[in-house]
Amino acid sequence: MPRTRALRFLVKGIIAILGTAGVCALAAERAPDARAAGTDVPAETRRLEIGGATITVNIAAGRFDLPSERLYAWVTRAGRAVTTYYGGFPVERAEVNVREAPGRGGVSHGFTFFPDSGLLTTRIAVGEHTTEEELADDWMMTHELVHMSFPAMAQEHHWIEEGIATYVEPIGRAQDGQIPVESVWQQLVEGLPKGEPEPGDGGLDHTHTWGRTYWGGALYCLMADVGIRRATKNQMGLEDALRGIVAVGGTMDHDWTIERALGTGDKATGTKVLTELYEKMKNAPAPVDLEQLWKELGVVPDGRTVSFRDDAPLAAIRKAITEPPRARVMPARP
Numbered sequence: 001m002p003r004t005r006a007l008r009f010l011v012k013g014i015i016a017i018l019g020t021a022g023v024c025a026l027a028a029e030r031a032p033d034a035r036a037a038g039t040d041v042p043a044e045t046r047r048l049e050i051g052g053a054t055i056t057v058n059i060a061a062g063r064f065d066l067p068s069e070r071l072y073a074w075v076t077r078a079g080r081a082v083t084t085y086y087g088g089f090p091v092e093r094a095e096v097n098v099r100e101a102p103g104r105g106g107v108s109h110g111f112t113f114f115p116d117s118g119l120l121t122t123r124i125a126v127g128e129h130t131t132e133e134e135l136a137d138d139w140m141m142t143h144e145l146v147h148m149s150f151p152a153m154a155q156e157h158h159w160i161e162e163g164i165a166t167y168v169e170p171i172g173r174a175q176d177g178q179i180p181v182e183s184v185w186q187q188l189v190e191g192l193p194k195g196e197p198e199p200g201d202g203g204l205d206h207t208h209t210w211g212r213t214y215w216g217g218a219l220y221c222l223m224a225d226v227g228i229r230r231a232t233k234n235q236m237g238l239e240d241a242l243r244g245i246v247a248v249g250g251t252m253d254h255d256w257t258i259e260r261a262l263g264t265g266d267k268a269t270g271t272k273v274l275t276e277l278y279e280k281m282k283n284a285p286a287p288v289d290l291e292q293l294w295k296e297l298g299v300v301p302d303g304r305t306v307s308f309r310d311d312a313p314l315a316a317i318r319k320a321i322t323e324p325p326r327a328r329v330m331p332a333r334p
C-alpha cells in the first residue's frame, strides 16, 4: 500500500473509531471492521436513480452467495425509505461501496463519510453468505443513507447525527411500507430507555456513551417530533424540520453548527421546538417519563410487540408520525 494511501487509511480508521464519520454500531457494539473500511476489491458498478439522485453502487462482484441484483435491490429499498421521508433523496449524487465480509452472513458494519472525491460515500460490509431474508431485515443501509441528510457536526454533537439516523430509519421504512408500524414503536419502546441518562450522566453534549449517543439522540428526535406536532396542531412534524434543513443545503457534505441546523429546522416549521429542546437537553441530564409518553401516544407494550389505543390523547400524533407523508416536492437545492 503506498504511504499516502496507508496514511489516509489510518486517518479514516481513526475517524471511524472516533465516530466523526458516522460509524454505526446500533445493534451491536462492534469494533470497526478493518476489511470493510479499507479493502479495495474489484467491483461491478451500477448507477441507481432514486428520488432524484444518482447513487453509484460498487459491489464486490462474484463474492456473495446472492446475485448482485439482490444487493442493488437492497440499496434501492434503503434509498426509497429515505426518499419517502425526505420527499426526495437529500443529495444529488452519492456512492455506496458494498464490501464483502468473508465467511459471514448479514450486514455487519457501515459508515458514511465525505471523502476527497467530493461524493458522500457509504461503505458497508455484507457477509458473503448473506441471505435475502437478512437483507430484507436490514436497517443499516437505510441508517447510513439517512446520515447524508444532515450537516456534519462537531464531535460533541455527534448524538444528533446518530439520533436522527436511528429515529428516521424505521419511520422511513414504515412510511414506504417496508416494515409494519408496530415495529417502529416496538423498537422505540425497547431502545429509548437506553438513551435515558444514567446516574452521573450529563447532557447530550457532554456524555458520549453508546446509549446516550444513539438512543439519547433518538429520544431528542421523538420529543421534537411530538413537540412540533403539538405546536402545529399536527400539521407538521420533525420530517418538515429536517426537510427544511436539506432544502437550504444542510447535508453531510457541509459543516454546520448545531445552532444553525436546529434554527433552520425551526424556521421550516414556524416553531422553536428544536432549539428549546436542545437548550433543555444539551447540558442537563433531562430524563423523560417514557411510561407516561407511551400512555399519551396510545402505545401499549405487549411482549415482543406493541398494540395501540386510539382513545389516547396523542393518538393522532402517533399515527401522523408513521403515515406516508403528504405528496410534496422537495424545494430546489441551492
Ligand SMILES: [Zn+2]
Binding pocket: 022, 023, 024, 025, 143, 144, 147, 161, 162, 165
Ligand atoms: Zn450512524
